[in-house]
Amino acid sequence: MNQEIDDFKTKVLFVLSHLDSGEVISYGELARQAEHPNHARQVGQILKRLPRDTQLPWHRVVNSKRQISFSEGSAAYYRQKIALEAEGWIICGQRLLAKEAP
DNA sequence: CATTGGGCTTAAT
DNA sequence: AATTAAGCCCAAT
Numbered sequence: 001m002n003q004e005i006d007d008f009k010t011k012v013l014f015v016l017s018h019l020d021s022g023e024v025i026s027y028g029e030l031a032r033q034a035e036h037p038n039h040a041r042q043v044g045q046i047l048k049r050l051p052r053d054t055q056l057p058w059h060r061v062v063n064s065k066r067q068i069s070f071s072e073g074s075a076a077y078y079r080q081k082i083a084l085e086a087e088g089w090i091i092c093g094q095r096l097l098a099k100e101a102p
Numbered sequence: 103c104a105t106t107g108g109g110c111t112t113a114a115t
Numbered sequence: 116a117a118t119t120a121a122g123c124c125c126a127a128t
Contacts, residue, residue, distance in 0.1 A: 005103085005125085010123065026110085026111085027109075027110055027111085028110065028111055028112090031110090036122065036124090038110095038122085038123050039110095039123085039124065039125085040109085040110040040111060040123080040124090041107095041108060041110050041111095041123075041124065041126060042108095042110095042123075042126095043109085043110080044108065044109040044110065045109085045124095045125070045126080046111065048108085048109060058109090059104070061109080062109090063109080063110060063111080064110070064111055064112080065111095068109085069109040069110075070109060076109070077109095080109085
């Protein structure tokens, strides 16, 4: 029960920690890889509760449309955008376009 | 106990 | 390609 949920969180964080710079993954896909296909929103909850100084690359998680899931202009949006741009992404509004050539 | 709202997704227009 | 509607699951209220 709660054990199950903890496992889920653990797996989510595990998968997340294995993403390389420049990769992105969707909430749903992340949930899927953590063996709970329909828990995309829970992934969001988990990420939002991460400490602000976490090492984990939470910013590499975007929604299925390849967009930043925060409303444009919000503080969270900018944090994520900046982090992604630092990894070479070109971002237009909420949308992630192609990566810059390294 | 029911309602509501989230860093969502998918299918159908 | 963009918008809408219906699903989904947990936690907080």
